[in-house]
Amino acid sequence: MSGIRGGPVKMQKMLFELMLVVGLSLGAIQRPDYDDTPDPEFLNPSWMASIPDDQPLSEVTMPGTHNTMALFGGVYAECQTWSLASQLRAGVRFLDVRVRHVKGNLTIHHGVSYQRAHFGHVLEGVADFLRKYPSETVLMRVKEEFSETYDIYGAVVDYIHRYAHWDLLWHSRLVPTMAEARGKLIVLQDFSGPDLGMRYGSLDIADDWKVPTLLHVEEKWQSVYEHLEAAPTGNKAQIFLTFSSGAGVLAYPRVVAQRVNAQLYNYLRAKTDLEQRFGIICMDFPASPMIQMIIDFQLKEVVKRRLAFDSVPNKLSLKYTFSSLRKKMKHLAA
Numbered sequence: 001m002s003g004i005r006g007g008p009v010k011m012q013k014m015l016f017e018l019m020l021v022v023g024l025s026l027g028a029i030q031r032p033d034y035d036d037t038p039d040p041e042f043l044n045p046s047w048m049a050s051i052p053d054d055q056p057l058s059e060v061t062m063p064g065t066h067n068t069m070a071l072f073g074g075v076y077a078e079c080q081t082w083s084l085a086s087q088l089r090a091g092v093r094f095l096d097v098r099v100r101h102v103k104g105n106l107t108i109h110h111g112v113s114y115q116r117a118h119f120g121h122v123l124e125g126v127a128d129f130l131r132k133y134p135s136e137t138v139l140m141r142v143k144e145e146f147s148e149t150y151d152i153y154g155a156v157v158d159y160i161h162r163y164a165h166w167d168l169l170w171h172s173r174l175v176p177t178m179a180e181a182r183g184k185l186i187v188l189q190d191f192s193g194p195d196l197g198m199r200y201g202s203l204d205i206a207d208d209w210k211v212p213t214l215l216h217v218e219e220k221w222q223s224v225y226e227h228l229e230a231a232p233t234g235n236k237a238q239i240f241l242t243f244s245s246g247a248g249v250l251a252y253p254r255v256v257a258q259r260v261n262a263q264l265y266n267y268l269r270a271k272t273d274l275e276q277r278f279g280i281i282c283m284d285f286p287a288s289p290m291i292q293m294i295i296d297f298q299l300k301e302v303v304k305r306r307l308a309f310d311s312v313p314n315k316l317s318l319k320y321t322f323s324s325l326r327k328k329m330k331h332l333a334a
Contacts, residue, residue, distance in 0.1 A: 033265035034258050035287035036081045042288045044091035047295045049135035053179035057137070057186075058239045060178070061297040063290070064094025064139075064282035066209075066245035069122065073113025075252045079245065079284045084125040091291045093138055094241070094280045097122055098145035101152045106159055109146040119156070120163035123185075127164045130183050137170075137181035139280070141200050143190040153193025160196075170197050175237060203239045204231075204279075211246035217259045220246045224264065232276040240279025257284040268293050 030037045051060060065087055067079040082090065099106040099119050106119035119142075126138050144152050160166060170176055170184040173195055187197035206227035211220045224244050231240040244264050246256045261283060268278075272293070281294055 029258070031262075031287055032289035033261040033287055034285050034290075036254060036285045038081055040082060040086055040090035040288045040291075042292075043089045044288075044292060044295060045089045045129075046133045046135050047091055048093070048137065048178065048182070051178045051298060053177060055178050055298075056175055056237070057139075057178065057181050058175045058237055058279070059277050059298070061276075061278045061294055062093040062139075062280055063091055063286060063294045064096065064241075064280045065092050065286065066096050066243055066282050066284050067110050068092075068095040068097055069108045069115045069117055070098075070110035070113070072115055073110060075254060076247070077110045077113035079110065079253045081285065084122060085129065088125070088129045088138070090288055091295055092286070093136065094282055095122070095126075095138060095140040096282065097140055097142050099142065099152065099156075100146045101144055101149045101155055102147060104155050104158065106152065106155050111146060119159045123159060123163040126185050127168055130168070130185065134183040137176075137178070137184050137186060139186045139188055141188040141190050143200075150192060152191050153196075156187075156191070156196065171195070173198055173202065175239065203241045204234060205241045205243075207241075207243040209243060209246050210248060211251045211256050212248040213250040214255060214259070216248070216251070217246075217256060220256065221260055221263050224260065225267065228267065228278055228281075231278045236277065240277075241282060242279065243282045245282065245284040253284045261285065261287075261290065265290055265293070268297075272296070 028037060029035070030041060035041065048060075065080055068087065069084065070077055070079040071081060071083070072078065080087070084095075087095075097119070098109055100109040100114075108115040108117040108119065108122065122140075126140065130136060130138065142152075142156060144150070160169065164185070168185050170181060170186040175198070176184070176186070185197075188200040188203070189196050189198065190200035206223055208220060208223040211217060224242055227240070227242045231242070234240055244257075244260050245253065246260065247253045264281070264283070268290075276297060278294070278297060283290070
């Protein structure tokens with residue numbers, strides 16, 4: 001090995017990487033960018049209420065979770081630690097749901113790992129959330145995983161009727177406005193069959209999820225960076241979706257997220273004074289401050305509009321002002 005140029009250095013890097021994979025903490029970390037504790041630091045369940053009704057959903061910046069239901073199965077399968085209900089209340093509005101199809105049943109899987117839930121549990125959770133918070137909308141990618149029937153449409157429809165209701169869905173390929181989307185589940189259909197909602201493939205997507213080793217994390221971040229940079233000037237009629245998640249044999253989801261989330265947090269923090277549309281930012285193990293930062297991007301313009309409106313006296317405020325002046329004048333005259 002000593003006779004190979006760069007050999008010892010490369011070997012040291014690989015050994016160090018292996019030590020990191022084996023030795024890094026498997027939980028109980030709560031940073032501003034990364035959280036693999038059981039519960040969010042704080043909640044933000046109704047943040048979409050402040051978005052104007054006429055704003056297209058494609059111009060909303062929102063947080064999402066990759067493999068939303070992947071809470072079990074060990075370090076190679078686990079991508080989240082918060083329950084579905086906690087994710088939604090924390091502010092997550094894009095869900096990535098993988099279903100295994102066996103004889104009409106749709107169980108939730110991440111690869112071979114069964115996630116102790118079925119598609120009905122997801123639908124019930126979303127329906128319950130939207131009943132409590134009708135100002136919100138939820139986008140859900142639905143994809144077949146660990147089965148290859150390529151025919152899940154009938155089962156998905158059956159589950160919708162059994163565990164939610166047909167009118168809960170946004171039944172169009174078109175991008176809705178916030179007014180049209182409120183209280184709706186928007187299925188991003190990543191399977192064949194008649195339209196249930198929008199087609200997943202209609203989004204502008206960056207999902208370079210393969211990160212073979214920790215030495216490839218920088219390549220992953222570059223993919224995320226380039227797509228986020230393109231989003232503000234991209235087609236405003238198209239939803240942008242950027243996955244910050246990644247994994248590989250020597251880089252399981254937690255350790256990739258610990259590195260990429262930190263870079264993502266710093267990137268977004270540097271952009272906070274700019275008014276930009278980033279679309280959906282989909283993460284493993286997001287933290288509440290990161291989610292809040294993502295949410296805040298489109299609210300700046302809303303706050304500005306509200307302040308501008310409040311600074312212009314309307315007829316009602318002028319009437320109140322004159323009435324107050326008359327009362328004061330009468331009091332002085334008395």
